[in-house]
Amino acid sequence: MPTYSHSKISSFDQCPLKYKYRYIDGIKPEIGESVEIFMGNRVHEVLEKLYSDLKLQKKNSLEDLLAYYKKNWDEKWSDEVEIKRDGFTEKNYFDTGKKCIENYYKRHQPFSEITVGIEERIKIKLDPQDQYLLEGRIDRLVQAGPGEYEIHDYKTSTTLPSQEDIDRNRQLALYQIGVHQMWSDAEKVCLIWHYLNFDKDMKTCWKPEALERLKKEILEAIKKIEATQEFKAKKSALCDWCEFRDRCPQWKHVYKIQDLSKKQYQDEPGFRLVNLYAKLKAKKQDFIRKIDEELEQLEEAIFNFSEKEKVDIIRGKDHKLRIRVRQVIKFPTKADKTRKELDEIVKQSGKWIEVSDLSTTKLARAVKEEKWSLELLEKIKQFQTLEKTKSIFLSKFKEKE
Ligand code: SF4
Structure with missing residues (x-):
């Protein structure tokens, strides 16, 4: 049974080539871990310790946890950890992680919730035939009341998402499906993100119909990955954090x-x-x-000559010039504001088909992006041929790159 994870699917969405390097070729990156990931991991370790120790009735003080944070940071830090942002140092990130821990501790003590899982591995069955399985790890699972569960996720990022982003976040929603499947008493499951750097908690809860739609969407995404033959590089701002830049053809x-x-x-x-x-x-x-x-x-001089001498043909040594002056009908271009109005008039008159033509460039784009139904695409593809074209694009190199 092929097993996927949310990050595996997101990695394909972000860049198919990155997906191939990581999950098909199994390449171990030579570029070091980013400082953002390093800091996030150290903070997660502290919160894991906090709740693991609480299970055995040991409550760590904030000072104990910060000492644990510093010890792990110092032991694990190396020159391999990459700081991408100009003007920022290891200390800036260490202090940010420390602030995240302090914010969380002060806001959530005395930590009286019932924690039922820490770094809990979760399995999500996506189809009735159990053909596709998704795996994940929940930072912390809480029993909030009879039949009520909460999935908690810690974030150390320096950007705060909107509520709309939170409501659309697929990762924890998939874990919600897993909790419903793994704990039969789970009637209500809520998703809670702790944006530690902002000292803010954000919450959402998916309805059963939305979870069903999500399962279908994820299955489609998996099938698309499995049908992919060519894993192309997709350059984006996220390349800055990609661990395969040293082998990617783009970098x-x-x-x-x-x-x-x-x-x-x-x-x-x-x-x-x-x-x-x-x-x-x-x-x-x-x-x-x-x-x-x-x-x-020269053309200006030729028109002047033709006008002055009243001639339409001008003879040279081996060539002659024919001058034509005529009035041509012009209509607004696509960029013109009035063009829409004109299009509408022609469409409503029923004459559109007489004056419009198929744009093969747009058609090729639609086929490439697989925008239409498979049935239609198959019919169209009978007419397509594949041609290898080579192009060179010259642009200024920015030092930032
Ligand atoms: S550097 Fe960018 S384009 Fe290259 S593999 Fe990574 S994400 Fe893809």
Whole structure:
């Protein structure tokens, strides 16, 4: 039975290539853990200790927990931990984690809730045939009353989501399905996020119909992953936190250059090719601009000559010029505000089909994005051919990259 997790599915959504590196090729990243993940892990360890010890009637003071936090931080910190944000240090992150623990402790003591699971492994059956299984881990599971459970999740992020984001969050909703499946007395399950850095708790609760829809959605996502043949790189702002940048085709060369000395990178073949390409492109643009200017002036002179001499044909040595002056009908372009109105008039007149044409570019996009029903896509695909095209896009390299 293939087993998935929410992070596995999200990883595919974020970038299919990242998914392939991590889950299919099983590559162990060479780039170190980000400081954000490091700090989050240290805070989670502290809260795990707090509740594990409470199970055996031991209540740690805030000072005890902060000492535990510092000990773990110092023991586990290494030069491999990556700080991406300019101007921030290890201390900034250590202090942020400390503040998260203090906020939580002060807000939630004396910790009288009934904790039934800490770092609880959860299994979610997605289909009646038990073909697909999803696994997850709940930070803390609480029995809030008879038949009532709460799933608690700790966040150390520096951004606070909106309530709408919380209501749409799929991860804990999937765990909610798991709790209903694993504890037969679970009638009501609520989801609680502790945004520790903001000292704020956010809560939501999914209805059974919404959970059913979510299960279908996740099954579809899994089937899409399983049908994927080509795992393409999807560059985004999240690449900054991707542990595979050193092997990803989108970043690999940038990394290579970064690690070379000035002398070495100036001789590096790729570096030289880009410089030469940029130089020739600039030269070409300059040349074209000059020729365009000359042609424009020349055309102006030709029209003037034709008008003055009242001739439509002008003879040269081996060539002749034919001058045509005519009035053409023009309509507003797509960018024009009045274009919509014009489209509407033609559509309502029933003449749209006579003057419109299929956009094969838009059609290719719709097929690529699989926007339509499978049945329709199959019919259309009979007409498609696959052609390999190669393009080069030149842009300025930003040091931030
Ligand atoms: S660096 Fe970006 S594009 Fe490359 S694998 Fe990672 S997420 Fe994908």
